[in-house]
Amino acid sequence: MATLKKRHANAMDSKADPATTNNKHILDDDRRTAARPGTAGVIAERILSPKTALFSWTVFIGFIAFFIFVAYGGHYTLPTPVMEEHHPVTGKPQISEAYMRRITGHLSETIGLRVSGTAQDAETERFLINEIAVIEEKARIARARGATDLPKIDTWVQVDDGSHQFDFMHEVVMKMYSNLTNIVVRLSCGPECDENALLLNAHYDTTLGSPGAVDDGVGVAVMMDVLRVMSLSPSPKKNSVIFLFNGAEESFQDASHSFIVNHELKGSVRAVVNVEGTGTHGPEILFQANARVMIDAYSKAPYPHGTVLANDLFETGIILGDSDFRIFRDHGNITGIDMAIYKNSYLYHTQLDINENMQVGVPQHTGENVFAIVNYVADEVDLRQIPEMTNDVVYFDVAGLFFVTYSAATAIKMHIVFGIAALAAFLVGASRPSIKSFLSIPVSLFAAVVGPFVLATLFVSLGKPMQWFSHEWYPFFIFGPTAIAGMLAVQYAVHDPKASTGANELSVFSGVQVFFTALLGLATNAGLGGSYILAMFSISLTVALIFNRARVGTQKQISGQSEQMVVHAVGFSTYLIASAIPTTYFATVAYTLIDVLVPLTGRMGPSTPVDHLVAGLVGLVAFLVCPSFLAFAHRFGRPILLKAITILLLVQIPITLFSLVALTPYNHMHPKRMFIQHLRNTTSGETAVYLAHADQGAIYDSYIAPLEQLLGVKAVYKTSKEDKDDWNSVFPISEFIDSYVIDTTPFIRSQTTNKTIAESTAPLTDLIKNPPRLTAENISYDPTTGLRKVTLLCTFPDHIWTVITFDALLKGWSLSSKVPSPDQFHYVIRNAGGYGTDGWRLDLEYAVAGEMGANDKLRIEMISMETEGFDWRVEEERELEGTGEIGIMRKIINAQPDFMALTYMSTVATVFNL
Structure with a gap:
């Protein structure tokens, strides 16, 4: 009788969730179930045929892959470019990619x-x-x-000094x-509009060595097109x-500072939209925001893409970059949003940032979003009161279709409700965690990271760092099997052979739910905006468990047996409910x-453990x-669990060898x-080439050694x-780059x-004409003082x-900002100027000790950059006076491998005692 009851319960379980089992593939009941002594009426291990197990795994992986595929489509889809500047039917002006690409092409190519x-700076202004x-x-x-x-149009050309x-x-x-x-244009309805303004900003200058089609040619083109329309x-x-x-x-936000502290319109600015570019592909992202009114304005964009998580990530400092948004916030107390094109940042700040490498649809996407935001603020938002600066807003897009925003207070209330729901699931018996199953979840997360960490250590120790760098998805190919095997190994260790597979399954599922609910509570208490992701997991898992409990209750009623007679497996439909929203x-x-992160590792410096950083990301994902x-x-x-672990580790071996x-x-498109x-x-009379690499990848055999042979001098590694003082021209980037130094005097x-x-035997530097003074x-x-x-x-x-550097105990100076330290301090002062600027003045007052008094001179090191020394047109390289046509920089550039992107410059350094 007991055997019949067990068979009937299993049959009803199959009917209630047909994807769970398939009678054609299941062995006879006597082979797949076995009652243990002392556990009468309780179903023990279900042993399924390999064919059934394979079918179940295929179905499970299939619907997870489907969710990931749906997310991919929503994440990367760009609008179709509009080629006409006016609508062919209505004749109204419209945002046009063709117009914007004409601008970016002229800026970056012409x-x-x-x-x-x-x-070129002056030519751009014209x-x-x-x-x-x-x-x-x-x-x-x-x-x-x-x-x-039509609106009233006013234009200013601002030229200013400052600090x-x-x-x-x-x-x-x-x-x-x-x-x-600065070139400034204002559109308004007249005096009644002029007191309150939205500022739209982009920069037209570029960094050394980059033509800047996207950074920030796109921003300029978008602004020009929005202005046109x-x-x-x-x-x-x-x-x-x-x-x-x-x-x-690019000289550290000087022009935006000039505007917000000097321009006559500064007092009318109430909010800002900053448009930037750090990549060449994909949708632009809202990666900084500090006001609810402007986040709501962004929600009017037709293709929203952003999350408060990006804002949290940017504030950690892991992203080595900044934008004019910072200047408007810190020096103008202005709220707003910061948007940037970010995908494929392999080409960011390189000679490859050109029009043809910019993905089709990128300008259209950015242009239509900016146009919608600006129109909404100009027509609908009351800016008479300065918007309150706050980060207490949760926001995220859903597949680029619409934008969700709500306050941190609302988030707390929602999360409390989700916590109560999780508790209710436990009280009614839907959630059945054990201490062991709960603890196995964070340990599984740890194992998912540790396995790839060990593998990353192997790659680095074998002199093969960053083998994954040439494609964003390679890290998952290289580290993924080990990450999954690590998680499964923990579950293998905690699997209770004395309980049924269904009991183990339900216990761990419940442990996952409790883990994410507990994590949600901690993140909410810490005030993290990104906790909404944990909320998605928590409530989805809770609803799935309650559904699973109802499914078991239905089985019990149909079978007429006690609940303990029913197999408590977790149905496929339960997994679908738990995964559909959070996984997607x-x-x-x-x-x-x-x-x-993956492209960013190429410019984090050679001391950053990027292999382990990326390996950790793979485990987390x-x-x-x-x-x-x-x-x-x-x-x-x-x-079966052991077989899965074994297969993953066996697969990892050829993947590792292949990698x-x-x-x-x-x-070429993913350069070093x-x-x-x-x-x-x-001062020293030295002339030398410094070759600094920005990541951990090897460079000596492929580039440095050939240069040593070419120049006939061995390189010295620093x-x-x-060598950071030698790189003061790019300070503070100099803080994380190591160099190979080659003396060029013998070659010249x-x-x-x-x-x-x-x-x-005289120093070659004596031949420099008109050096900086x-x-x-x-x-x-x-x-007395x-x-x-x-x-x-x-x-x-x-x-x-x-750039000048010196050590002093400063008491005052002519710069507008306060002296940053009351003690002896190492000062780095950088100067930037417009075309034709060839001088500056600085007043200093500092404390001196001893009897030297007025003769206690200040030791100042100065370094400056030659205007011809960084252009890709290497035929314009400035030679040392009287040495003839040698072209050190030309030879170095011509010797570069195809996979390398160079940022190069010629500089002059001198020490002054004044």
């Missing part, structure tokens, strides 16, 4: 590098002013034809700027819109994390993409970054601590056609981006 202080004039003329013609409701403190990478950097240009549309109803084309962001959504988050997988692993008992032998970290500097030190002497120079004036000393005053005058014809 003009090229647009570094502040260069002739181009943008001309484009704005064309827009104004078309609006004037439209008004003349009867369109009287500010810019802390970056835990370093204090003092900034000075001279003659920097709005100038031919009805006037803003509530607020004016200020378009700031700023001329110096977390997959989109995982795509973002991968797209940001493997765990979070479907945590209920841990429960499903118990479905077929320990023998070590066949994969290479870099290729190198910073190259030809430094001429007029760590970032040893051996190659020059000037016999006098070849045979001379630093002089002291207005020197005074007060013996022990303070010395001095005015520094700097001249640097044909150079840009001067």
Whole structure:
């Protein structure tokens, strides 16, 4: 009788959830069930045929893969580009990718590098002013034809000086700027709109070595297109819109600072939308936001893409970058949103940031989003009261279709309800965790990370770091099997052979639910906006368990048996409920994390353990993409679980061997970054090339050794601590780059056609024409206070981006910001200027000790960059006076492997005692 009851219960379980078992594939009841002594009426282990187990695994993996595929489509889909500037039917102006690509193409290809202080910088200003004039003329013609409701257009060209403190990478950097240009346009409905404005910002300058089609050519093009469309549309109803084309962001946000502290419109700005670019593909992301009103404005974008998690991630400092958004926030107390194109940042700040490498649809996506946001704020938002700056807002998009926002207070209430629901599931018996099953979940997460960590250690120890770098998804191929095997190994260890597979399955499933609910409570208490993801897991698992309990109750009623006679397996439908929302959504988050982190490892510096960082990411994603997988692993008992672990580890062996032998970290479109500097030190007389790499990948055999042979000199390796002062031209990036240093003096002497120079022992730096100079004036000393005053005058014809460093106990200076330290301090002061700027002035007052008094000179090291030394047009390289055509930099550039991206410069350094 007991056997019949067991068979009937199992049959009803199969009917209630047909995907769970298939009678055609199940062995006879006597072979698949066995009652244990002392457990009468309780179903023990279900032993399924291999064919049935394979079928079940296929179904489970299939619907998880389906969720991931759905997330992929929603995450990466871009709109179809619009080629016409006016709608073919209505004739109204519209956002057009064709128009924007004309702008980005001219900026990045016709003009090229647009570094502040260069002739190309000035050429860009003329181009943008001309484009704005064309827009104004078309609006004037439209008004003349009867369109009287068009906005009023005002234009300014601001040229200003200033200074500010810019802390970056835990370093204090003092900034000075001279003659920097901003191009400003305002659209308004008249005086009633002018008191309150939305600021739309993008920068037109580029960094060293990059033509900047996306960074920030796209931002400029989007702004220009929005300006074009709005100038031919009805006037803003509530607020004016200020378009700031700023001329110096890459020199550490100087031009945006100039606008927000000096421009006459600064007082009317109430909110900002900043448009940036750090990649070349995919949708732009909302990665910083600090006001509810502006987050709500972003929700009006037709293709929203963003999460508060990105905001949390940016604030950690792991992303080595910043934007003008920081300046508006810190110096203008302005709220707003910061948007950036971010996918495929392999090409960011390289010579590959060109129009043809920008994915089709990127400008259209960004342009339509910005246009919708700006229109909404201009017409609908009351900006008379300055929006409150806050981070207490939860926001995220759903597959790029719509945007969800709610307050942190609402999140807390929701999470309390979810916690109560989880408790109710436990009280009614739907959730049946044990202490062991609960503890196995965080241990499984730990194991998912540890396994890839061990593998990463192996790759690094064998001299094969970053084998995964050339594709964002390679890390999952390389580390994924080990991560999954680690999780399963923990579950194998905690599987209770004395309980049925169903009991094990339900217990672990319940443990997953309790774990995420507990984690949700901790994250909510910590005030983390990203806790909404944990809330998705918690409530989905809770609802799934309650559904599973109802399913078991239905089986009990149909069979007429006691509940303990029913197999308590977790049905496939339960897994679907538990996974549909969190797995689909977390997959989109995982795509973002991968797209940001993997390319970023190529510029984190050689000391950062990027292999372990990426390995940890793989383990985290493997765990979070479907945590209920841990429960499903118990479905077929320990023998099947052991086989799965064994298969994964066996698969890992050929994958590891293949990755070590066949994969290479870099290729042309996924390059290794190198910073190259030809430094001429007029104080020591040394001339040397510094070759710094920005990641852990090997470089000596493929590049340094051939250069040693070419130049006939062995390279000396210096760590970032040893050579950081030599890299002051790019401080504070110099804090994390190591260098190979090659003396170029022997090569120049051996190659020059000037016999006098070849045979001379005089320093080659004596041949530098018009080197930068630093002089002291207005020197005074007060013996009563022990303070010395001095005015520094700097001249640097044909150079840009001067940097001075010195140690002093400063009491005052002419910079607008306060002296950052009351004690002896190492000061780094960087200067940037517009085209034609060749000098600056700085007043210092500092304490001196001893009897030297007024003669206690200040030791100042200065380094500056030659205007010809960083352009890709290497034929313009400036040679040392009288040495003939040698072209050190040309030879170094021509010798670079195809997989390398160079950022190069020629600099002059001098020590002054003033």
